[in-house]
Amino acid sequence: MNLEKTLVLLKPSAVQRGLIGEILHRFERKGLRLAGMKMMQLTDEILNEHYAHLAGKPFFQRIKNSMMASPIIACCFEGVDAVQVVRSMTGATNGRVAVPGTIRGDYSVSAQENIVHTSDSPENAKVEVARFFKPEEIFDYKLNALPYLNYEEEYQAD
Template sequence: MSTRCFTMLKPGILNRRLVGEVISRLEKKGLKLIGLKLMNISTELAQEHYAEHKGKPFYDPLVDYITSGPVVAMVWQGDDCVTLVRKLAGSTKPSDAQPGTIRGDFCVHTSNNVIHASDSDESAVREINLFFKPEELIDWEDQAAIWY
């Protein structure tokens, strides 16, 4: 069943000029990009996005990092999309992330994590609605989908 996943490439990916590499990995898996924008996140949006972490020691540094530069906000669609994107992203803790995953290849410090991916279908809906208006999502017909 086709589902959606919110994914955000954080400032470290943009600063290192790795946006195309990460998007390519998600496309090569067979996922369909239906929303994409380069944006600066306000402190208020960052706080709302990471609300479940409020009060934790990493909360303020996380908000500071995510608002320190532009991010690429994306919505991907595909069968079991959240699970697939999270496997491609790798473990949140870089030392646990397998080589070949995005975090395993491009991240050393958890505090400067390079990618965010929704952790459930419910979170995906909430996060997509925070960052995208319905008219900004384009569910196009994927002629290549039969090959995946």
């Protein structure tokens, strides 16, 4: 098991619907440590980089427009296998088919306005966290609840 950092973006659909606190609450209650958080207005430049893998798709501009509709909340969460934990909590990309109990399953009925973006692999998480946060915006502090979340060996790198 790995102690990992992962990126979570609360999209304009979460911000506009007043779901910021509810979603952050779910990640914190799960046992993930918030290592960084900020509100920001996304630009064409950062979205071209972030969604470069979708650049040739017909819906590319629509996604960028959606992501620039209002500020977003960028978060970095840390925990044992954080990427997989966050992805499991988030649910399927299309909110209409996401399982109830997941964030998208509970708050989304859209494939695009699907509340959150999350890193899809530990490798991409490193790239994405660095894209949205300067090193000094990521904080390393002791979470006093740590001994009550995992046993010590779970924090050791594989």
